[in-house]
Amino acid sequence: MTKEIIIELDNVWKTYKMGTVEVHALRGMSLKVKKGEFLAIMGPSGSGKSTAMNMIGCLDIPTKGEIKLLGRDISTLHESDLAQIRGKKIGFIFQKFNLLNTLTAKENIMLPMTFQGIPREEREKKSEELLGLVELKDRMDHRPNELSGGQQQRVAIARSLSNSPDVILADEPTGNLDSTTGERVLDFLKKLHKEKGTTIVMVTHDKKIAEQAERIEFLKDGSIVKNL
Amino acid sequence: MIKDYFKVAIKNIFNRKLRSWLTMIGIFIGIAAVVALISLGSGMQKAITSQFGKIGANRISISPGGAIAGPLSENLGSGILYSSDVEAVRNVKGVEFATGPIAAYVELEFNKEIEYVALMAFDDDTKTLRYMEEMGLAEVEYGRQIKTGATREVILGNRIANDLFDKPIQVGNSIYVDNYKFNVVGIQKKSDSSMFDTVIRISKKTAEDLFERENPSNIFAKVDDNYEPTEVLGKLEKALRKEHNVDEGEEDFTIEIAADVIESFTRILTTVQILVISIAAISIVVGAVGITNTMYTAVLERTGEIGIMKAIGARNSDILTIFLIESGMLGLVGGLIGIFIGVGIGKAVEVIAKAAMNSNILQAHFPWYLILGSLLFSFLLGAIAGTMPAKQASKMNPIDALRYE
Ligand SMILES: Nc1ncnc2c1ncn2[C@@H]1O[C@H](COP(=O)(O)OP(=O)(O)OP(=O)(O)O)[C@@H](O)[C@H]1O
Numbered sequence: 001m002t003k004e005i006i007i008e009l010d011n012v013w014k015t016y017k018m019g020t021v022e023v024h025a026l027r028g029m030s031l032k033v034k035k036g037e038f039l040a041i042m043g044p045s046g047s048g049k050s051t052a053m054n055m056i057g058c059l060d061i062p063t064k065g066e067i068k069l070l071g072r073d074i075s076t077l078h079e080s081d082l083a084q085i086r087g088k089k090i091g092f093i094f095q096k097f098n099l100l101n102t103l104t105a106k107e108n109i110m111l112p113m114t115f116q117g118i119p120r121e122e123r124e125k126k127s128e129e130l131l132g133l134v135e136l137k138d139r140m141d142h143r144p145n146e147l148s149g150g151q152q153q154r155v156a157i158a159r160s161l162s163n164s165p166d167v168i169l170a171d172e173p174t175g176n177l178d179s180t181t182g183e184r185v186l187d188f189l190k191k192l193h194k195e196k197g198t199t200i201v202m203v204t205h206d207k208k209i210a211e212q213a214e215r216i217e218f219l220k221d222g223s224i225v226k227n228l
Numbered sequence: 229m230i231k232d233y234f235k236v237a238i239k240n241i242f243n244r245k246l247r248s249w250l251t252m253i254g255i256f257i258g259i260a261a262v263v264a265l266i267s268l269g270s271g272m273q274k275a276i277t278s279q280f281g282k283i284g285a286n287r288i289s290i291s292p293g294g295a296i297a298g299p300l301s302e303n304l305g306s307g308i309l310y311s312s313d314v315e316a317v318r319n320v321k322g323v324e325f326a327t328g329p330i331a332a333y334v335e336l337e338f339n340k341e342i343e344y345v346a347l348m349a350f351d352d353d354t355k356t357l358r359y360m361e362e363m364g365l366a367e368v369e370y371g372r373q374i375k376t377g378a379t380r381e382v383i384l385g386n387r388i389a390n391d392l393f394d395k396p397i398q399v400g401n402s403i404y405v406d407n408y409k410f411n412v413v414g415i416q417k418k419s420d421s422s423m424f425d426t427v428i429r430i431s432k433k434t435a436e437d438l439f440e441r442e443n444p445s446n447i448f449a450k451v452d453d454n455y456e457p458t459e460v461l462g463k464l465e466k467a468l469r470k471e472h473n474v475d476e477g478e479e480d481f482t483i484e485i486a487a488d489v490i491e492s493f494t495r496i497l498t499t500v501q502i503l504v505i506s507i508a509a510i511s512i513v514v515g516a517v518g519i520t521n522t523m524y525t526a527v528l529e530r531t532g533e534i535g536i537m538k539a540i541g542a543r544n545s546d547i548l549t550i551f552l553i554e555s556g557m558l559g560l561v562g563g564l565i566g567i568f569i570g571v572g573i574g575k576a577v578e579v580i581a582k583a584a585m586n587s588n589i590l591q592a593h594f595p596w597y598l599i600l601g602s603l604l605f606s607f608l609l610g611a612i613a614g615t616m617p618a619k620q621a622s623k624m625n626p627i628d629a630l631r632y633e
Pocket residue numbers: 016017018023024025043044045046047048049050051052627628
């Protein structure tokens with residue numbers, strides 16, 4: 001039984017103009033991700049991995065080509081629609097954790113739900129549940145600067161799950177962590193994938209990390225290659 | 229949801245550095261000035277009209293000399309008013325009524341104690357009495373007014389009766405005025421102006437007979453309602469010039485009309501108000517620019533946060549709302565501090581005025597609409613001042629914002 005395709009990139013180009021110079025971050029990248037898949041993307045620095053992730057995550061639109069998310073072409077959508085998709089269908093995990101320093105762990109997890117207009121009680125319940133999932137319930141009132149890198153990344157994982165997204169996009173989630181902590185964070189992602197069947201796309205430099213995914217794709221100079 | 233945005237905004241405000249607060253001094257000053265001004269302004273207006281309103285717009289006061297003199301000042305200036313002047317004033321067409329009280333300093337003896345006080349003597353007919361009462365110069369609290377034709381009756385100013393001598397003087401007591409025995413028949417009500425609380429009052433006839441005084445210290449006149457006060461004023465001037473045999477511009481008397489005094493005071497008040505409002509307006513503009521400035525800084529400092537919020541689903545309108553609320557709250561806090569300062573200034577002026585004038589006619593009022601209006605105004609001001617930075621924040625490209633270091 002062939003599973004439904006959840007992400008589809010078809011000959012996607014992304015060109016940045018720096019004055020008169022044009023930088024082609026993506027040159028005709030094509031990729032298909034099936035629902036429930038755990039995909040790792042590897043590639044040298046500057047090969048366009050983050051650019052691709054941002055585009056899948058509706059943070060940016062391609063210069064050329066088509067991106068389909070859940071069967072819907074996103075390359076022509078309006079700002080507020082893109083924001084809606086980011087909020088409801090996508091969960092981001094960044095290398096730099098990207099938590100809001102003024103908010104506590106719990107509040108950080110609640111914030112995406114706030115943007116979706118979810119009532120307070122429900123937000124509190126869900127965020128505490130997610131804190132339990134990443135085993136940080138005892139740290140829920142701590143601010144990011146009172147947490148270790150690994151703990152911060154687990155809060156970020158919990159946050160990415162708050163609106164029960166269809167896809168988790170993790171751009172080098174272990175990049176700022178030592179290997180043991182990185183393994184721990186990865187375990188949570190694997191657990192998520194296994195237990196909830198969430199689709200995960202993860203960018204990494206680390207071959208050992210990548211090998212734990214179901215499939216690895218290689219990106220070089222803005223397009224998918226067989227191997228590096 | 230707006231409630232949650234308020235929470236985020238308040239968090240951000242508490243995380244601000246001191247320096248960003250300093251740029252808001254303009255708001256403090258502006259709002260403080262407005263609150264103090266408005267709270268005192270109505271009090272001041274009231275004080276002026278209550279002081280001068282008693283005299284009434286159709287009342288004329290003539291004093292000797294070229295300078296302004298009160299009803300109790302002695303004839304230090306070059307001019308003297310004569311009792312014949314009162315007659316002359318009465319004869320002017322349009323003058324309904326005129327009276328010329330006599331004023332003097334006298335020795336007052338009570339219970340073997342001697343004090344020197346001002347004496348005022350005016351006609352004891354009911355018309356004069358009513359006129360003086362209307363001016364607030366002859367209201368009796370205890371006892372009664374001097375009977376028409378009575379010779380040795382005296383009425384005491386409130387402070388003379390209560391404070392001047394070791395023992396308070398009461399109605400029915402006897403006192404000596406320049407060694408003549410008088411019977412105290414009444415004690416005046418405490419007046420708005422302490423000057424009239426230290427005066428004793430006898431009938432004009434008695435003053436003329438006993439103290440051989442006849443020249444009035446002032447002449448008070450009332451214009452008939454059917455005549456234009458300023459026209460009558462002109463005729464009066466002419467009549468008195470003739471009486472005193474002086475040319476125009478060389479008058480040894482001053483004629484004042486209450487309407488003029490009220491007007492000039494109101495003009496001064498308006499000038500002060502315009503001045504304070506201008507200062508307030510400038511301060512508020514400076515404060516608003518300060519808010520705009522710190523909000524631009526905040527947007528720059530929080531570029532990364534804006535990117536994060538967008539990545540987790542914030543729409544442009546959400547970011548706009550958050551930043552507008554934050555700048556509105558900044559304005560609100562500025563306004564709140566300004567209100568505290570303004571109320572402080574208002575109260576301080578009230579206390580100082582009370583001490584200086586020995587009366588509490590100048591009251592600072594803080595009506596709820598002033599406080600609420602100031603708060604609302606400062607919030608809106610902050611929000612407006614933050615509009616441009618908030619727009620900039622909301623339009624930020626999420627990727628650029630996330631990459632910003
Ligand atoms: N906003 C931008 N403006 C201009 N050039 C950009 C922008 N974003 C990316 N680039 C360029 O596009 C190319 C791809 O960048 P990208 O960040 O996608 O690489 P990456 O594979 O994620 O690299 P790394 O492993 O170092 O994170 C690079 O040459 C980068 O300089």
